[in-house]
Structure formats: C-alpha cells, structure tokens
Amino acid sequence: MWQQVEQALRQSAQQVLYKLASFLPALIALLLALVIMTAIGMGLAALLRRSLTAAKFDERLARNSSATISDWSPAHSPTALLARVVFWGCVAIGCFIGISAFDAAFPGESQISIFVLPYLTHSIGAVLLLIAGTLIARFLERSVLIGAVNAKLQYARFLSLGIKWLVLVLTAAMVLDHLQIGGAVVELAFGILFGGIVLTLALAVGLGSRDIVSRSLERSADLRSNLDPIPGDPDFKATTTSEPLRHF
Amino acid sequence: MASAETNIDLTSNAMPATTATTTATTATPATASLLVSLVPLSQEAFEATLSNLALAFPNDTVLVATPDTAPQLSSGSPLRLIPYTPTAVSATPWVLTAADYLNTYKLAQENRVTSCLLLGAECQSLQPETIRALASSTLANDLSVAHYELGPREGLVNSAILYPVTRALFGTRPRFPLAIDLGLSLRMAGRLAATAQRFTASSQDDSFLWPLAEAATANFTIAEVEVTPRTIPQPVKRDLNSLLALIAGSLFADVDAKASFWQRARGTQPAQPLPQTAHVAEPPDTAPMLDAFRLAYTNLHEIWSLVLPPNSLLGLKKLSMLQPESFRMPDNLWARIVYDFILAYRLRTINRGHLLGALTPLYLAWVASHLTLISTGTPPEKHIQDLAAAFETDKPYLVSRWRWPDRFNP
Numbered sequence: 001m002w003q004q005v006e007q008a009l010r011q012s013a014q015q016v017l018y019k020l021a022s023f024l025p026a027l028i029a030l031l032l033a034l035v036i037m038t039a040i041g042m043g044l045a046a047l048l049r050r051s052l053t054a055a056k057f058d059e060r061l062a063r064n065s066s067a068t069i070s071d072w073s074p075a076h077s078p079t080a081l082l083a084r085v086v087f088w089g090c091v092a093i094g095c096f097i098g099i100s101a102f103d104a105a106f107p108g109e110s111q112i113s114i115f116v117l118p119y120l121t122h123s124i125g126a127v128l129l130l131i132a133g134t135l136i137a138r139f140l141e142r143s144v145l146i147g148a149v150n151a152k153l154q155y156a157r158f159l160s161l162g163i164k165w166l167v168l169v170l171t172a173a174m175v176l177d178h179l180q181i182g183g184a185v186v187e188l189a190f191g192i193l194f195g196g197i198v199l200t201l202a203l204a205v206g207l208g209s210r211d212i213v214s215r216s217l218e219r220s221a222d223l224r225s226n227l228d229p230i231p232g233d234p235d236f237k238a239t240t241t242s243e244p245l246r247h248f
Numbered sequence: 249m250a251s252a253e254t255n256i257d258l259t260s261n262a263m264p265a266t267t268a269t270t271t272a273t274t275a276t277p278a279t280a281s282l283l284v285s286l287v288p289l290s291q292e293a294f295e296a297t298l299s300n301l302a303l304a305f306p307n308d309t310v311l312v313a314t315p316d317t318a319p320q321l322s323s324g325s326p327l328r329l330i331p332y333t334p335t336a337v338s339a340t341p342w343v344l345t346a347a348d349y350l351n352t353y354k355l356a357q358e359n360r361v362t363s364c365l366l367l368g369a370e371c372q373s374l375q376p377e378t379i380r381a382l383a384s385s386t387l388a389n390d391l392s393v394a395h396y397e398l399g400p401r402e403g404l405v406n407s408a409i410l411y412p413v414t415r416a417l418f419g420t421r422p423r424f425p426l427a428i429d430l431g432l433s434l435r436m437a438g439r440l441a442a443t444a445q446r447f448t449a450s451s452q453d454d455s456f457l458w459p460l461a462e463a464a465t466a467n468f469t470i471a472e473v474e475v476t477p478r479t480i481p482q483p484v485k486r487d488l489n490s491l492l493a494l495i496a497g498s499l500f501a502d503v504d505a506k507a508s509f510w511q512r513a514r515g516t517q518p519a520q521p522l523p524q525t526a527h528v529a530e531p532p533d534t535a536p537m538l539d540a541f542r543l544a545y546t547n548l549h550e551i552w553s554l555v556l557p558p559n560s561l562l563g564l565k566k567l568s569m570l571q572p573e574s575f576r577m578p579d580n581l582w583a584r585i586v587y588d589f590i591l592a593y594r595l596r597t598i599n600r601g602h603l604l605g606a607l608t609p610l611y612l613a614w615v616a617s618h619l620t621l622i623s624t625g626t627p628p629e630k631h632i633q634d635l636a637a638a639f640e641t642d643k644p645y646l647v648s649r650w651r652w653p654d655r656f657n658p
Contacts (some may be wrong), residue, residue, distance in 0.1 A: 077596070126507065140598065142551065142598070142602045143601075143602065145547060145548070145551070146548065146551070146602055146605035146606055147605070148546050148547075149540075149543055149544045149548055149609065150489045150540075150544075150605060150608050150609070152536075152539065152540055152543060156543070156547050157546075157547050190604075195308075228631065240585055244401070245401050245404065245615070246398075246399075246401060246402040246403065246404065246482065247403075247404045247405045247491070247492070247615075248342070248403065248405055248406075248480075248482060248483055248493065
C-alpha cells in the first residue's frame with residue numbers, strides 16, 4: 001500500500017515539475033517581451049521628449065491654439081503628455097506580444113491568448129475611460145466652482161461637487177460596463193444614482209434660488225411702481241447715484 | 249528684425265486690395281511724414297476727428313488712414329485720406345489690437361512716412377493741441393504713450409495689475425501700458441507689426457499687444473504725453489470675469505514670452521509728480537466686492553492653495569476676517585499674489601482659464617481695499633505709486649521663483 005502511495009506522490013511531483021518546467025519558458029518569454037518593450041518605450045519617450053523640446057513644441061502649441069492639450073493635463077506640458085502616451089503604448093504592445101509568446105511557448109492546448117487578449121484590450125480601454133472621466137470630472141468641477149463663485153452663488157461648492165459626482169458615477173458605470181462586470185445591476189445602480197444626484201441638485205438649486213427669484217420679482221415690482229411718479233409729483237424722489245466703478 | 253520686415257513686405261504684396269484702394273482714392277500724390285491711423289468711427293465722430301486733425305496740423309500734410317468711408321475733402325485741406333479695408337472687424341474696438349498695428353505699419357510703409365499716430369476709439373474727444381503734442385513727441389522718441397487723467401474709480405485694472413507689473417518688470421515709466429493713443433516711429437511700428445503678424449497669422453487678429461514691453465525689449469526710447477481731456481471708451485460686453493481674464497492673460501503671456509529680457513532688466517523708476525485727482529467724497533459701497541471675496545475665500549481656498557504660498561494664504565485669511573471699514577490689503581500681499589499668478593500661468597499649475605477666473609475675487613478685494621483707503625483721504629495716485637514700488641521691491645521674488653520654481657517657498 002505504501003508503495004502505491006509513494007508511487008502516486010512521485011508521479012504527481014513529476015507532473016508538477018514537468019508542468020513548471022514547461023510553464024517557466026513561457027513566463028520568461030512574457031516577462032522578456034514586456035521588459036524589452038518597456039525599455040524601447042523609455043528610449044522612444046526620451047527621444048521624443050528631447051526632439052520636441054528642441055523644436056519648442058510646447059511654446060508653438062501654446063501660441064497657435066487657445067485651448068491646448070496641456071489644459072487637460074495641467075501639471076504637465078504637451079511634450080511630457082505625448083512622451084507618456086508613447087511609453088504606455090509600448091508597454092501595452094509589450095503585454096500583447098508577451099501574452100502571445102506565453103501562449104505559443106506553453107505546450108498545453110488551452111489557447112490562453114484567445115481569452116486574455118480581448119479582455120486585456122477591454123481593460124486598457126477601461127483604464128483610458130477612467131483617466132478621461134477623472135480628468136473631465138476635475139475640469140468641470142473647477143469650471144463650475146469658479147464660474148459659480150464669480151456669479152456669487154452661495155451654493156457654488158455644492159453645485160460643483162454635484163457635477164463632479166455626476167461625471168464620476170457616469171465614468172464608473174461606463175468602466176464596469178466596458179469590463180462586463182455586474183451586468184444589469186450596474187445599469188440599475190447607475191440609473192438610480194444618476195437620477196438621485198440630478199434630483200438632489202435640482203431641488204437644491206431650486207430651493208436655493210427661491211429667495212433670488214422672489215427678490216428679483218420684488219425688485220421688478222418696485223421698479224414698476226417707482227417708474228410711475230414723474231418729477232413734480234409729490235411722490236417723486238430724486239435718486240442719488242454714486243459714481244460708478246470703471247475697471248477698464 | 250530684418251526677417252520680420254521681410255515677412256511683412258511679403259504679406260503686404262500679397263494684399264493688393266488695400267494698395268489698390270489706397271491708390272485709387274488718394275487724389276494727389278501724398279508726400280507727408282506723418283500718418284494718422286484711425287479705428288472705425290461713427291460718421292459724426294469721424295468728421296469731428298478730421299476737423300481736430302486739420303486744426304492740429306494746419307501747415308503740414310498729414311495722411312489719415314481710415315477704415316470708414318472717406319468723405320471728399322476740400323483741396324486746401326492739409327489732410328490726405330487713405331481709406332483701407334481692415335482684414336477683420338475687431339471684437340474689442342475699445343482697445344488697439346494686433347490687426348490695428350499691422351494695418352498701420354503696412355500703410356506707413358506703402359506711403360513712406362517716418363512716423364505714425366494711432367488714435368483709438370472715441371478719438372474725436374482729443375484736443376488738437378494734444379494730437380500735436382503726441383506727434384511732436386513722436387519725432388524725438390520711438391514710442392509716445394498717452395497719459396490719461398482718470399477719476400479715482402476709473403481704470404482700476406490698469407492701476408492694480410497692468411501698470412505695476414509693466415513698470416516693475418520692464419522698467420518703464422508710462423502709467424497706461426494699454427493706452428489707446430500712441431505715437432510710433434517707423435521702426436517701432438515695424439517691430440509691433442512683426443509681433444502682430446505672429447498673432448494675425450494664426451487668425452488671432454483681436455490679440456492685444458504691449459507696446460511698452462516691446463519698446464523696452466528693443467531698447468527704444470519711450471515718452472509719455474499728457475492727453476486730457478479724453479473720453480475713454482468702455483467695453484460693450486461688461487462681464488468683468490471674461491474681460492479681466494482676457495487682459496490679464498494677454499499680459500501674463502507677454503511676460504512669459506519676454507522672460508529673458510525682464511530677468512536681466514534693472515533699475516527703479518524715479519518718483520513721478522502726483523497729479524491732483526479728485527478725492528472720493530462719499531464712502532464707497534464695497535460690500536458687494538467684499539461679499540464676493542469672502543464667498544471665494546470659503547470656496548476657492550483649495551484652488552488658491554495650488555497657486556499661492558502659505559504666507560499669502562495666511563494674509564488672505566486675515567483679510568477675510570476684517571471689517572469693511574478697516575479692510576486693507578497690504579501692497580506687498582497683492583504684489584505677491586499677482587506674481588504667483590504669473591508663475592502659475594507660466595508653469596500651467598492649473599488650467600489657465602481656471603487660474604484667471606480665480607484671480608477675479610482677489611482683484612475685487614484689492615479694489616475694495618483701494619477704495620476704502622482713498623476714502624480716508626489718501627490720494628489715489630499716491631496709493632498706486634506705492635503699489636508699483638512694492639511690485640518693484642518684490643521683483644527678485646518673481647525672478648527667483650521663475651528660475652527655480654521647485655525651491656521651497658514658505
């Protein structure tokens with residue numbers, strides 16, 4: 001009996017070692033492809049950065065267009081942004097090559113790349129969606145906040161946060177949908193959340209603006225009544241106007 | 249410079265329409281040394297300007313370039329009209345734009361004049377003596393800039409930002425960097441046209457140019473001419489946020505473009521004689537401006553903290569707690585704020601549109617502080633000169649942070 005147990009163990013150990021031995025070259029091929037493409041990406045990005053800096057790309061772009069790429073990547077120049085795009089593009093290509101090499105070097109008949117490659121493409125798309133959504137949310141949040149503050153709206157912060165979360169919720173729903181996670185639950189949750197935020201904002205702005213609207217109506221009513229008396233009437237009062245401000 | 253002039257020559261050759269119109273409507277061959285370039289004016293304003301020009305130059309032949317329909321002048325008139333077709337209709341007719349400078353230089357080149365006068369909107373209010381003084385100054389200087397006498401509540405953007413920044417960085421004396429009445433020598437006009445061409449080539453005809461900075465960079469001579477009285481044109485669109493962003497953005501971009509010059513420029517301007525401006529009799533209504541500032545302080549603190557150092561933020565915090573009657577923004581705090589915004593504009597710390605939008609409440613706080621101060625009896629011009637001196641004193645801070653933006657800044 002012990003002989004049978006020993007034989008079973010030896011056989012399973014042999015199988016595991018064999019599997020590992022055939023798996024390692026595939027793994028090394030994947031890592032090698034990734035490392036080489038990362039190095040190529042770094043080299044290309046450095047070259048691109050240097051040549052664009054020499055050509056004064058940032059200055060030219062800033063001079064020739066009012067809304068530049070850098071508006072969407074505030075902390076970096078367009079040159080840095082392009083260099084990063086090239087670098088990450090090379091890394092993504094390295095991933096594709098690595099997975100294909102892994103698939104080719106692995107002796108099994110699993111055909112991993114048929115399942116992994118499309119999902120990897122979806123994942124990259126989802127990451128791009130997430131980055132774009134976050135940038136747009138931040139941009140819109142600041143735009144609304146500054147615009148609302150300059151328009152002297154007391155609920156400026158609330159409004160800007162509402163806009164930010166609207167975009168973030170939309171982005172999250174799109175990312176999950178892109179990754180095919182959650183299915184109908186995500187759609188339902190998104191609908192409830194999005195609708196909830198819009199309703200909250202509408203109620204808040206509506207209730208917050210109630211005073212403004214009533215003041216505006218009162219003012220127009222006062223104006224109408226003040227327009228009636230003319231100079232010479234007992235009700236007529238000459239208005240004293242202070243010197244206006246001229247900023248320009 | 250030579251290449252720039254070549255470019256302009258090429259462009260003017262490529263526009264035969266302007267030349268053809270000019271030749272066809274000029275009755276007699278014009279041999280004059282002065283060209284007066286006018287912006288679009290109403291019929292009455294145009295006629296009043298022509299009569300003022302005729303009075304200003306009774307014995308000289310003067311070319312008058314106008315984009316309007318030119319009337320027939322009597323044969324004895326010293327004026328020779330040169331109608332021209334502007335390349336585009338300006339969206340900001342209250343200030344001179346790149347297209348104005350370019351058109352003026354083209355016409356000056358075609359008619360071989362030695363100097364030009366550029367008169368902005370509402371120029372019918374200029375007195376003949378004033379126009380003559382501007383023209384005389386142009387004979388001796390490359391750039392003659394108008395000096396307007398404004399009330400204590402007028403031209404506040406100029407007093408708060410344009411004048412102090414231009415004076416501190418470029419070491420120029422004139423009080424109105426964005427003056428709309430200018431006298432230019434031919435080489436100054438050529439330089440401005442070369443700069444203007446960069447904007448017009450990318451269809452930015454309405455861009456502003458900063459003649460004082462251009463003249464200082466080229467080491468040209470600058471003079472200031474008293475231009476009073478004069479009706480100052482006001483922008484049709486009265487949205488302060490967009491206008492302030494437009495003007496401050498243009499100035500900041502020009503400062504960025506000329507960094508290699510102003511970092512080397514040295515020298516403090518001598519004190520100017522202070523004009524006797526009227527004091528503000530009634531206390532100003534600063535409440536709306538202070539409300540705007542306090543609202544911004546509670547909401548925009550996060551954005552300001554990306555641009556301003558902790559010391560300035562502390563100053564703003566103290567400011568937000570002051571009572572209206574004692575509201576006073578220190579000059580050095582305002583100078584630091586403007587310099588930090590210029591730096592953030594250069595470094596693109598945040599989106600430039602957001603940056604300039606976040607400046608508006610701070611500017612309103614400065615206006616409230618200025619009005620509160622002058623209501624206590626301080627002459628407005630004294631405060632403006634003190635402010636400009638504070639900008640000059642703090643210039644090393646800007647230079648240092650410009651060169652080493654990542655250095656620790658408390």
